[in-house]
Amino acid sequence: MSAKLTVLIVDGNRTNLALMDMLVRKLPNCTTLLQSDPAALLASIGRTDYDIAVFARHLPQIDGIELARRVKLQPHLRDRPILLAADDGDSALRASAQQAGIAAVLLKPIDPVEFRTRIQALTRGPTGPASPAGEPGWDDAGAAAPEQQAREAEYLATLVRVAGYRDRESPLHSQRMARYCAILAHNLGMSEQFCRDIRQAAPLHDIGKAGLSDALLRKPGLLSPEERRDMEEHTRIGHAMLKGARSPVFRMAADIALTHHERWDGSGYPQRLRGEAIPLVGRIAAVADVFDALTSVKAYKTAWSIANAFSYLHDNAGEQFDPACVAAFESGREEITEVMRTMTDGDDGTADAA
Numbered sequence: 001m002s003a004k005l006t007v008l009i010v011d012g013n014r015t016n017l018a019l020m021d022m023l024v025r026k027l028p029n030c031t032t033l034l035q036s037d038p039a040a041l042l043a044s045i046g047r048t049d050y051d052i053a054v055f056a057r058h059l060p061q062i063d064g065i066e067l068a069r070r071v072k073l074q075p076h077l078r079d080r081p082i083l084l085a086a087d088d089g090d091s092a093l094r095a096s097a098q099q100a101g102i103a104a105v106l107l108k109p110i111d112p113v114e115f116r117t118r119i120q121a122l123t124r125g126p127t128g129p130a131s132p133a134g135e136p137g138w139d140d141a142g143a144a145a146p147e148q149q150a151r152e153a154e155y156l157a158t159l160v161r162v163a164g165y166r167d168r169e170s171p172l173h174s175q176r177m178a179r180y181c182a183i184l185a186h187n188l189g190m191s192e193q194f195c196r197d198i199r200q201a202a203p204l205h206d207i208g209k210a211g212l213s214d215a216l217l218r219k220p221g222l223l224s225p226e227e228r229r230d231m232e233e234h235t236r237i238g239h240a241m242l243k244g245a246r247s248p249v250f251r252m253a254a255d256i257a258l259t260h261h262e263r264w265d266g267s268g269y270p271q272r273l274r275g276e277a278i279p280l281v282g283r284i285a286a287v288a289d290v291f292d293a294l295t296s297v298k299a300y301k302t303a304w305s306i307a308n309a310f311s312y313l314h315d316n317a318g319e320q321f322d323p324a325c326v327a328a329f330e331s332g333r334e335e336i337t338e339v340m341r342t343m344t345d346g347d348d349g350t351a352d353a354a
């Protein structure tokens, strides 16, 4: 069993401190270090260690952003992620937080689901178990050299084209869906690297369909229960196709392929995972995939209006979808509408423009 991850929480308000302490302790393999006095923390900072920190924006005598700057001057803490809990998250605040090296801004009052999602994303990453500080996590995906990242992007784009030859979906479906994933991830406060990776990885979510028979893929009308089970296998097949790669973005694509049909309430497939047991990337992809399916023309239905599709997501938050992901998607409505406007299918569902 790996060592416990320590989450340092600094907040002058003891109620907030107790709430965040309780939320972190509910996570597997996490413990807390609590501090209500930032001056006391700075006085002992050379002897303090943690894996992740959460600082309140307003603290006695010091601002949370300034505290982050000072803490990051310590060589042993420079690379430890810090979250900022703030009363508002306007762009000026987010810019100063980013400059101070803060990983994400969380809005107060703390939403328990969002808080746990962020902490888990930092501790576990999109794949695999928690990794103590110093071992690679999702943020270390950025360590790949630019040439290597460019090569990976080419490989991924080639795979998307190969998969597109067999998939009957419009080629724009996976591209729009991937952009929605990136907008959602950004609004969840995920790093630039994570948002770039999910945009490249998400178009492969249905690559496993390439392993299904033509008869099944091209069957018009409704599928029998047995055919439906065979169709559901595209998740495991896609995962098997991608899982052997060492690159973080390919591993992310493998996770998305496996889990994009899981449901928050545990009634999805193929593993019937529930809640946060579903990797974050799968929860994000589920929202983006369904939204694009609803707003697109299919052989069996017309396109839903944007308003109706957003209502569907909202009504199914907490059942089909992660509520934090739905909230993050809703806050990106303007950008999402713009993606829909610039990447439209023809009336028959075929690609109209890139």
Ligand SMILES: [Fe+2]
Binding pocket: 205, 206, 234, 260, 261
């Ligand atoms: Fe799928």
Ligand SMILES: [Fe+2]
Binding pocket: 173, 177, 205, 206, 289
């Ligand atoms: Fe899809």
